[in-house]
Amino acid sequence: xxxxxxxxxxxxxxxxxxxxxxxLTWILPATVLEAILGDLMEEFDERSKANNKSARTxxxxxxxxxxxxxxxxxxxxxxxxxxLNIVIPLVLFSxxxxxxxxxxxxxxxxxxAPGFWQTLLTGQAxxxxxxxxxxxxxxxxxxxxxSVWFLFDGPSLIITFFSISLLLYLDxxxxxxxxxxxxxxxxxxxxxxxxxxxxxxxxxxxxxxxGPIMAIGLITFLYMVLPVSFLVHRKLKQVESNAKYKDExxx
Amino acid sequence: xxxKEKFLGEFEQMTMLALIQLxxxxxxxxxxxxxxxxxxxxxxxxxxxxxxxxxxKKGMVTSQLGEATAERGGRAKRFFNVTSQGQVALKxxxxxxxxxxxxxxxITLAEVKTFxxxxxx
Numbered sequence: 001x002x003x004x005x006x007x008x009x010x011x012x013x014x015x016x017x018x019x020x021x022x023x024l025t026w027i028l029p030a031t032v033l034e035a036i037l038g039d040l041m042e043e044f045d046e047r048s049k050a051n052n053k054s055a056r057t058x059x060x061x062x063x064x065x066x067x068x069x070x071x072x073x074x075x076x077x078x079x080x081x082x083x084l085n086i087v088i089p090l091v092l093f094s095x096x097x098x099x100x101x102x103x104x105x106x107x108x109x110x111x112x113a114p115g116f117w118q119t120l121l122t123g124q125a126x127x128x129x130x131x132x133x134x135x136x137x138x139x140x141x142x143x144x145x146x147s148v149w150f151l152f153d154g155p156s157l158i159i160t161f162f163s164i165s166l167l168l169y170l171d172x173x174x175x176x177x178x179x180x181x182x183x184x185x186x187x188x189x190x191x192x193x194x195x196x197x198x199x200x201x202x203x204x205x206x207x208x209x210x211g212p213i214m215a216i217g218l219i220t221f222l223y224m225v226l227p228v229s230f231l232v233h234r235k236l237k238q239v240e241s242n243a244k245y246k247d248e249x250x251x
Numbered sequence: 252x253x254x255k256e257k258f259l260g261e262f263e264q265m266t267m268l269a270l271i272q273l274x275x276x277x278x279x280x281x282x283x284x285x286x287x288x289x290x291x292x293x294x295x296x297x298x299x300x301x302x303x304x305x306x307x308k309k310g311m312v313t314s315q316l317g318e319a320t321a322e323r324g325g326r327a328k329r330f331f332n333v334t335s336q337g338q339v340a341l342k343x344x345x346x347x348x349x350x351x352x353x354x355x356x357x358i359t360l361a362e363v364k365t366f367x368x369x370x371x372x
Contacts, residue, residue, distance in 0.1 A: 034329075037326055039280035039328075042322050043284070065296070
């Protein structure tokens with residue numbers, strides 16, 4: 001009995017911090033996980049015989065530094081950025097679509113959401129996402145959407161056409177890197193919306209005049225976000241295949 | 252191989268030299284301990300593996316799995332070796348550094364003090 005208790009205490013004392021082990025298991029790739037955990041366990045075992053507390057502190061330091069190194073590697077890898085470049089634009093597209101549908105179909109916003117109405121008159125349509133009225137009524141209004149004509153806007157189509165043409169021209173002229181394509185592309189996506197806010201705030205428009213200006217900002221955003229994501233995606237795939245080709249050549 | 256990949260960074264050189272020093276016993280924990288005791292570099296085990304993975308991609312290092320032991324929680328060791336390509340790169344790095352170090356002289360502390368005294372006059 002005493003022997004068992006002693007064994008249990010020893011086991012408790014000489015175990016590395018379980019959360020640190022979990023952190024490593026979560027972040028490290030399978031190719032190095034076993035070897036790194038084994039190395040850490042081995043050194044921890046030696047250190048804990050001398051001082052268990054400092055051994056646990058040492059294990060934590062090693063686990064956090066190692067996790068940071070591999071976390072940075074994951075975050076900087078082209079495949080992760082490529083996935084991010086798909087997920088974020090899809091979320092932005094869905095959000096913009098929902099926002100445009102709500103603004104197009106919602107009746108009497110001035111009475112229904114008076115706080116947001118004042119913000120909307122300054123062109124900041126995105127503030128609806130922080131308003132309870134938007135979230136409580138969006139389901140009902142989305143159910144009313146019966147056609148996609150509310151998404152058609154002539155000026156937005158023209159801006160999108162010229163912006164995408166400009167991107168393709170610049171890429172052909174100076175062969176953009178993935179970062180340059182992303183910077184230029186997403187800047188062109190957001191620029192009409194920023195222009196709309198500045199234009200509305202620097203002029204004294206009446207409420208009916210604000211709608212079409214805001215539509216240019218929002219609908220151009222909607223039109224452009226996915227094509228730009230595709231162009232960046234194509235560039236990132238190039239980067240990835242170049243890296244793979246380089247690896248194969250070395251091996 | 253691109254020109255950039257022929258060159259080795261300081262930590263890459265240290266890690267490869269540690270592998271050569273350790274011989275058949277070159278695995279993560281031992282490499283870490285050797286770097287700590289010999290050159291006072293107390294690095295994270297992840298930094299060593301990250302460097303070794305990079306060197307393995309460059310073809311300068313190879314690795315193979317070894318036996319699992321109880322004190323490692325039943326986990327296998329991963330042993331590393333410097334390839335002949337790695338040895339050539341190491342020698343090239345040493346030759347380059349030796350050439351740059353030639354005729355480099357530092358001013359001693361006594362000389363600095365003398366210059367200061369002359370400066371005061």
